[in-house]
Amino acid sequence: MSAKPRIGISSCLLGQKVRYDGQHKHDAYLTKTLGPFVEWVAVCPEVEAGMGVPRPTVRLVGDAASPRMVEESSGRDWTETMTRWAAARVSELARMDLSGYVLKKDSPSCGMERVRVYARAGTAPRREGRGLFAAALMDRLPLLPVEEEGRLNDPPLRENFIERVFAYHRYRALLGSAPLTRSALVAYHAQEKFLIQAHHEPSLRLMGRLVAGLKGRDLRQAAQEYGRLYMGALARQATVRTHTNVLEHLFGFFSDRLDPSERRQVLEVIRQYHRRLVPLVVPVTLVRHFVRKYDITYLLGQSYLEPHPKELLLRNHA
Ligand code: SF4
Structure with a gap:
């Protein structure tokens, strides 16, 4: 690979x-x-x-x-x-x-x-x-x-395509890992969860059930099925509403660690994004900053926070 x-x-x-x-x-x-x-x-x-x-x-x-x-x-x-x-x-x-x-x-x-x-x-x-x-x-x-x-x-189509390219690259690396283990697939799903949620929540639920029921299943076959759901979900365009939902969800994981002014700052930036006053890169950068600052382990490796090289500026369109 x-x-x-x-x-x-x-x-x-x-x-x-x-x-x-x-x-x-x-x-x-x-x-x-x-x-x-x-x-x-x-x-x-x-x-x-x-x-x-x-x-x-x-x-x-x-x-x-x-x-x-x-x-x-x-x-x-x-x-x-x-x-x-x-x-x-x-x-x-x-x-x-x-x-x-x-x-x-x-x-x-x-x-x-x-x-x-x-x-x-x-x-x-x-x-x-x-x-x-x-x-x-x-x-x-x-x-x-x-x-x-x-x-x-078209900026949203471009972002969606390149996001899928990098996601498929990660997924193929998972399939290429020998041997593919149940814990590797579970860990992969944990890392991709919020990215999938931003695109299609019903698929996230299906994939969660698939990953929870791996015991006794042919792992290669389950991973192929996972791939079909995964790429199908990401092909659906994420929206301001779905991103806002994910950002609020992420915020819930560390809000109790922030002081009141930091908390207000994050909520205000998410609100501004929701009103299309700032591009997605703004709240995501702030969330990533606090995730690193407070070492929120569960969120540190989330693909959602950096799904493609930031130099491509794909999340900078309003
Ligand atoms: S790659 Fe070749 S066949 Fe395809 S559009 Fe370009 S010139 Fe035509």
Whole structure:
């Protein structure tokens, strides 16, 4: 398991000149801001499948659920070539411990959703397809956090994706620990509890029951089930209301250790966050400060307090 999360990415987003016209689609946020904290695995499906650079453009045609990939100018059909190559490449990627994937939007190979599909020549496209490689990847690795570069310009979506990448990286490290023990899974759940709560409380309850009933169960199977619930919960967007709830809950663990002015300070900052006057980083930093100051052991290792590198400033949007 690599120390940094390993993330698959459409090569053109890294600045590689692999597009049909010999150009790239460099994304500065990905290379300059996120890049230092992750390890990229670049894949260009069209080049790797043998379509060359430059190349004629292709598009998806037919049924959106199982479209064909066809060259616009000549009508040459690339479906079999791309499908066979994608299945083999995805098998390789499945062995590479990926913790996430960033795909180029709108591409008939890489697009994750809403890719144009043409029912037949001369008709307007419908935005209901998935790129052939993206579909193979997402079907084979359903827990893998996957996002398109365009959606990463939205601060809450970006925060959610990167949070899931780092969470999946931690979870895969747990699965990779040999031997996986019951106490390791219990400890993992204890450390992730408040992060899960911020995303989806009903899942937290289900996961709590799963972890409480591990005795006599096949541990690998239970950990897989845990992973499905965990990644499903984190895929739900946390809100100001759910974060406020978690912050108040955390506060309850150490409020009796604070003097009256410290107590007022924490409550005031949580209130300001609730009214959207300050970003999430403000109450979380204050809570983390008191957790360290008063050495609140139970909360010290909580992922919620630092789910991703703070240099990424993901919790700084109002
Ligand atoms: S979108 Fe995908 S197939 Fe197209 S150039 Fe980028 S990496 Fe290659």
